[in-house]
Amino acid sequence: MSTDDSQSRMEAIVSLCKRRGFIFPSSEIYGGFSGVYDYGHYGTLLINNVKQAWQKNIAQERLDVVLLDSAIFMHPTAWKASGHVDGFNDPQIDCKKCKARFRADHLLESFGINADKQPLEFINQELDKLRGEKKLVCASCGSADVTEAKVFSLMVKSNLGSPTDALTEENVVYLRPETCGGIYLEYKNTIDSLHPKLPFGIAQIGKAFRNEIVAKQFVFRTREFEQMEMQYFHHSSQTKELFEQWHKDRWAFYLEYGIPEEKLKWYKHEKLAHYASEAYDIEYNYAMLGGFKEMEGVHARGDFDLTQHAKFSGTDLSYFDEATKERFVPHIVETSVGVARMTLAFIDNAYTEEVLPATKEGESGETRVVLKFDKRLAPIKVAVLPLSKKEELSVPAKEIWKTLSKKMFVEYDDTQSIGKRYRRQDEIGTPYCVTVDFDTLTDNAVTVRDRDTMEQVRIPVVELTSYFDSLF
Numbered sequence: 001m002s003t004d005d006s007q008s009r010m011e012a013i014v015s016l017c018k019r020r021g022f023i024f025p026s027s028e029i030y031g032g033f034s035g036v037y038d039y040g041h042y043g044t045l046l047i048n049n050v051k052q053a054w055q056k057n058i059a060q061e062r063l064d065v066v067l068l069d070s071a072i073f074m075h076p077t078a079w080k081a082s083g084h085v086d087g088f089n090d091p092q093i094d095c096k097k098c099k100a101r102f103r104a105d106h107l108l109e110s111f112g113i114n115a116d117k118q119p120l121e122f123i124n125q126e127l128d129k130l131r132g133e134k135k136l137v138c139a140s141c142g143s144a145d146v147t148e149a150k151v152f153s154l155m156v157k158s159n160l161g162s163p164t165d166a167l168t169e170e171n172v173v174y175l176r177p178e179t180c181g182g183i184y185l186e187y188k189n190t191i192d193s194l195h196p197k198l199p200f201g202i203a204q205i206g207k208a209f210r211n212e213i214v215a216k217q218f219v220f221r222t223r224e225f226e227q228m229e230m231q232y233f234h235h236s237s238q239t240k241e242l243f244e245q246w247h248k249d250r251w252a253f254y255l256e257y258g259i260p261e262e263k264l265k266w267y268k269h270e271k272l273a274h275y276a277s278e279a280y281d282i283e284y285n286y287a288m289l290g291g292f293k294e295m296e297g298v299h300a301r302g303d304f305d306l307t308q309h310a311k312f313s314g315t316d317l318s319y320f321d322e323a324t325k326e327r328f329v330p331h332i333v334e335t336s337v338g339v340a341r342m343t344l345a346f347i348d349n350a351y352t353e354e355v356l357p358a359t360k361e362g363e364s365g366e367t368r369v370v371l372k373f374d375k376r377l378a379p380i381k382v383a384v385l386p387l388s389k390k391e392e393l394s395v396p397a398k399e400i401w402k403t404l405s406k407k408m409f410v411e412y413d414d415t416q417s418i419g420k421r422y423r424r425q426d427e428i429g430t431p432y433c434v435t436v437d438f439d440t441l442t443d444n445a446v447t448v449r450d451r452d453t454m455e456q457v458r459i460p461v462v463e464l465t466s467y468f469d470s471l472f
């Protein structure tokens with residue numbers, strides 16, 4: 001896909017998301033607030049379904065994973081123990097002329113240089129080479145007057161307690177930059193209360209905050225976002241086998257929800273964080289972003305996390321295995337994905353433009369935009385569309401809406417032509433439209449239209465609930 005194609009696809013999707021109430025730029029009436037987004041009605045339903053799908057797959061359908069909802073604020077020492085206070089940085093360069101900021105590693109990447117997790121020294125050496133070749137220019141204004149790289153902390157600071165306190169080393173607290181921190185701190189309470197046997201996992205969904213140098217590419221990289229993370233505690237002898245199993249399971253999840261295999265690939269991190277033994281990302285080919293990008297990480301973290309928190313807190317976080325009589329600090333395999341990155345992949349995959357055949361009534365001669373979501377992810381499952389606003393149709397139509405809405409989100413729409421109403425439902429990805437027409441009054445049946453095939457079938461009203469039960 002050329003840059004032009006990906007850009008126009010990006011514009012079309014961003015525009016659809018706003019126009020149809022999925023995703024809005026935050027604080028727009030104040031001119032916007034960079035790197036933060038709000039989710040409208042359909043966006044809220046969509047991300048709820050995405051989160052539910054993840055939770056079902058990772059916890060509900062397994063006996064060995066339990067849930068957690070830990071607080072955003074944690075004891076500040078926890079972030080010292082984890083290494084975030086000193087080491088959660090990205091390399092930043094500034095344009096001295098237009099003041100634009102860039103991630104130095106991303107800039108090097110655009111020249112084919114892999115600077116992922118490389119030390120500042122390496123990054124500056126590579127930047128110097130480019131400078132020498134007169135290739136290092138500001139991507140925004142073209143000036144060659146750019147600074148060398150320096151580290152920029154991604155931690156977002158806050159202060160709790162007295163609001164008059166200035167932010168000092170002592171009173172600073174952080175908004176968590178990832179949700180797994182809370183899992184390590186509640187590992188002991190989980191063991192003591194639920195008594196799970198190793199290996200087992202703790203999964204949670206929650207907000208995370210990062211002071212990203214550049215927040216761009218729509219909701220792919222934002223400063224406030226949600227993560228879905230699972231930490232799987234085990235004996236180190238099982239790491240290899242479990243790592244492979246989680247690889248398979250996470251990959252299978254995306255296939256199950258309609259992402260074709262050719263749009264996914266594994267990226268192996270060559271340069272590992274000092275504690276990690278293996279790190280892979282599942283990359284999705286975001287057509288709207290012009291190629292493969294990290295969607296989810298699957299990492300083997302060793303025993304670093306529990307060892308560090310045991311050391312800094314003074315609490316014993318070791319595990320005693322009754323069967324082998326061995327005491328040890330559990331190792332961890334982690335799976336970690338952003339709600340928005342996953343949702344964006346589902347939107348990108350679902351977004352389809354189709355030129356309609358000139359035959360079907362109300363559906364001819366135009367391009368229809370349709371979000372072909374997996375039905376389980378679709379924000380609205382069914383739309384009830386009476387052909388007329390007259391009472392003789394609106395009464396039975398509302399009755400149908402009332403019955404179906406007890407089970408799922410169902411929309412009722414009686415405005416404009418039926419063709420326009422189909423278009424609206426296609427654009428928000430509603431799998432089925434139920435049309436109530438004048439024949440309904442005599443045959444007690446309705447027309448059900450399928451979003452993807454646009455085929456229509458006549459179904460008796462009394463059978464509608466069981467019909468949809470079988471489809472969902």
Ligand code: ATP
Nearest residue numbers: 210212220221222225294295296297336337338341
């Ligand atoms: P990147 O290299 O893209 O900055 P990362 O390797 O720092 O990401 P992790 O710390 O491994 O990301 O976070 C796990 C997951 O959380 C990512 O795979 C991604 O899905 C999500 N994520 C991380 N940062 C952001 C962000 N700023 N906005 C949205 N999602 C994010």
